[in-house]
Amino acid sequence: MxxxxxxxxxxxxxxxxxxxxxxxxxxxxxxxxxxxxxxxxxxxxxxxxxxxxxxxxxxxxxxxxxxxxxxxxxxTEKVKSARTFVLSMLFSERNHFCPYCQVSGGDCELQNAAYDEEMTHWPLQPNWQVFEVDASHPYFVLDHNRCILCRRCVRACGELVGNFTLGMEERGSKTILVADLGVPLGSSSCVSCGTCVQICPTGALIDRWSAYRGHETDITSTETICVGCSIGCGINVLTRNNSLVRIEGNWDAEINGGVICEVGRFHPMAEKRNRIVTPLIRRNGVLKAATWDEALSVVSTKLQEVNTLKTGGVAAIATTRLPVEGLNLFSQIFTGQSGNNVVTSTEEGFYTSFTKDIEFSVRKEAGLEEINKADLLLTIGVNLVKDHQVAGFFVKRAIGKETNVITVTNESTGMESFTPYGKIINKGSELSFVSALNSAYHNQLHGEIMEKVGISSQEVVKLATLFKNAKNPMIIFGVEFEAKNKSDVIRALLQFASETNSKFASLKGNANSLFASQLNLDSSFTLNGSQVVFLALGDEDPSQTLTQRVENAPFIIVQASYQSALSAKADVVLPVTNWLEQNGHYVTSDGKTQEAKRALVPASDIKSNEEVFLALGSKLGLVLDENWMDAIKI
Ligand code: SF4
Ligand code: SF4
Ligand code: SF4
Ligand code: FES
CATH class of the missing domain: 3.10.20.740 (Ubiquitin-like (UB roll))
Structure with a gap:
């Protein structure tokens, strides 16, 4: 010390x-x-x-x-006068006419610093040079005139996101922030995570949605988690007058340390779907507003009627975006009832059913934080540029810290440009690739396997050597394999992980993908004569395939936040809260249980998913167990 x-x-x-x-x-x-x-x-x-x-x-x-x-x-006086001098230089360098700036009045760190030093003016002539405003990006605007060249954005894009889109060009008073080699931000390699916008201390980078919608002092900030995918990033939801203003990464969050992705930060701001604000019942072919009691009575009568049938029961499908509390009640209502029910999730176990039957208890999955400790990473079966982007940021920034990163995909994802070990293998050859890697690791690689894989045996030997030399290897996998038998690929990967003493982590689908799987909501779904389809969609937009598969069912009940092609075809529609309007728990892809907190108050006739399930359970005469903790198998 x-x-x-x-x-x-x-x-x-x-x-x-x-x-x-x-x-x-x-x-x-x-x-x-x-x-x-x-x-x-x-x-x-x-x-x-x-x-x-x-x-x-x-x-x-x-x-x-x-x-x-x-x-x-x-x-000391010397220190204070140096500060005023530094601030005067910064103010005079570009256009800082505060009254016209969106962050003026509390949200600008430059202006706040000047107030703290009791500055009333600066004694230097401003540099009247005019800089461009880059408004080419769909989510934010870069006004070079407000930029103080602090390079926080440049460093955030490199150090935190690992994307290295931003940099500086020119020198002295001509120094300017650039994207890539000087292209507009909107056509650059930017992946729209918005970290640079959040970290900018001035009004140089401003978010299109929240600009001019109030200062931090006018805004309520709710610390919660993002439910955009199964990573579960910590976020702050900023609201004003019960309306969403902005979403920011929580710098203190253990999982993501402040970075979030486009899906978490900007997609909720761009929500265009129409809300369902009252229960609806189809009468004479037209959906008409009804009371909750009327709607739930129609639903319970129909469910009871179908439960007595010998064939063709209820097909009940829930989104994996529902909180643990909701999924737990949903599962109790529809599983184990009399009748011939199909009970599953909108993912139908796509992300979990392949891993579910594999013995994970031997060694637990690693958390994303392990990426920071690994000296070798292999990613396979997952497009980390498109999905689970924050995991992609962890991987990309590990490259900058001299971790060897092997990415294996079937097509170009953009990840290959970050690492010398980005491999594009033939479609459907994942199992052969893993076998080849394992053989090479044991110095037994045979050339014939490589023809199927589409990369040379020398390349595979090089990758195997990386594993031989690694002290802390880690394998991150999804299930986006073209191979027919995904379980076999995963088994082979886990076998390889075990032989190379690698940690492993599997990325899953929506926020509660893993928990849905623990409730066995991962069977594939066929209508197969079901008389009633109950869709607890929450705020998920039903896919076209799902809509086509259920739209001809004799009776459709849709429990959803937003209007969709399916709600338009429903016989009963039950309006529920979206993710921002409900409290609840989520189990991350690596098994951590986290709490999401309500940031917005729903309209008066909208109920939470749990409230609807409890009310429906009571109409059906069921005793539902609200204790969700015991349902989590971690
Ligand atoms: S960036 Fe800050 S100092 Fe510059 S104009 Fe905006 S409020 Fe004023
Ligand atoms: S939004 Fe993200 S990727 Fe794009 S420039 Fe900013 S930090 Fe970099
Ligand atoms: S963080 Fe803002 S002020 Fe700093 S260099 Fe980037 S754009 Fe300019
Ligand atoms: S030099 Fe220390 S904060 Fe900028």
Missing amino acids: YHLKIDGKEIDVPEGTTVLKAAKMAGIEIPTLCDHPALEPYGGCRLCLVEIEGARTLQPACTLPAGNNMVIQTQ
Whole structure:
């Protein structure tokens, strides 16, 4: 431990702590601009200059490691005048006419810093040079005139997202933020995660939806989780007057550490579907508004009627986006009742049924945090650019930290451009690839296997050598294999993981894919004479295939948040909350149970999925067990 004195306060800090962090630990705030807790220290803006006893010049606190017995002053006249000078330079460099800026009045770190220093003006002529505004991106706008060149966005895109889209071009007053080699952001390699927008300290990067919709002080922030996929990123949902303003990554979230993807940040903002706001019953061929009691009575009568039939019962299908509480009740209502019921999920176990029967208990799946510790990663059966993007960010940034990354896909996904070990193999040859890799690992590779795979045996030997030399290898797999028998591929992968002592993680589908599987909601679905179809769609948009498969059923009940082709064909429609309007739990793909909190209040006639299931259960005379914790098998 090092002993320091900061503004007269004595403190002991671990070796390697920066002066900025040490000051924070002592309860002393030093102003910063280019620094951000999620990024590596950079030392670009010089706003954090402090006086160190014995040092010839002022030093940047964000990059300076604390030394033993260091004496630091953060509030001397010299320090304050340096801060004002730095701020004056920043203000005069570009257009900072605050009244016209969306972040002015509380959300701009530059303006806030100036107020903190009690600045009323800056004594330098502004540089009147006009810079472009890049409005080519569908989700955000880049106004170079407000940019202070702090490079937080550049570093976030590289260090946190691993995408390296942003960079700087030119020098001095002409320095400018660029995407790729100077293309508009909208046609760049940007994957629209929005991390740069969230981390920008000024009004240079602004989000199209939330701009001018209120400052942070007018907004309620709800700490919750994203239900866009089975990773379960921590997010903050920003709302104002019960309307969604913005979604931000939670920097403190254990799973994602602040980064989120396009699906989590921007898709909910672009929601265009129409809500269902009251129960509906089809009368004389037309859907008409009804009370909850009327609608649930029609549903329960129909279900009871069908339960007495010898053939053709109920096909009950739930979305894997429902919280644990809802899925648990859904399963109790439809499983084990009399009648000939088909009970499954909208995923029909696509992501889980192949892994379900494989013995996972021997070694548990690893969490995504293990990616940071791995020195070799193999990803297969998953397109990490399109799906589970945050896992993709973890993998891409591992490449930057000199982890060897092998990506195996059937077609180009863009991942190959990040790693020298991006392999595109023949469609349907995954099993042969894994066998070849295993053989090469044991120095027994035969050339004939390679013809099927479509890459050379030398390449496979090279990959196997990486496994031989790795101390902490990890395999991340999905089930998007072209191979006919996906279970065999997964078995072979797990066998290989076991022989190479690799950790493994399987990526699944929607937010509660794993829990749905634990409830056995993963059988494939056929209408097969079902007289009634009950679709608990929640806020999922039914696929065209699902719609076509059920639209001719004699009686359709749709429990959903949004209007769809299926709700239009339903006989009864039950309006329910969307993910932002309900509390509930979700089990991540690696088995962590997390809580989602309600951020918006639903319209008065909309019920939560649990409320509907409980009311329906009571109409059916069922005793439902609300204790969901015992249903989670982890
Ligand atoms: S970025 Fe900040 S300082 Fe610049 S104009 Fe906007 S509010 Fe003012
Ligand atoms: S949105 Fe994400 S990928 Fe695109 S430039 Fe910003 S940080 Fe990079
Ligand atoms: S756009 Fe924002 S984060 Fe990026 S360099 Fe400019 S001010 Fe900094
Ligand atoms: S915050 Fe230290 S140099 Fe910018």
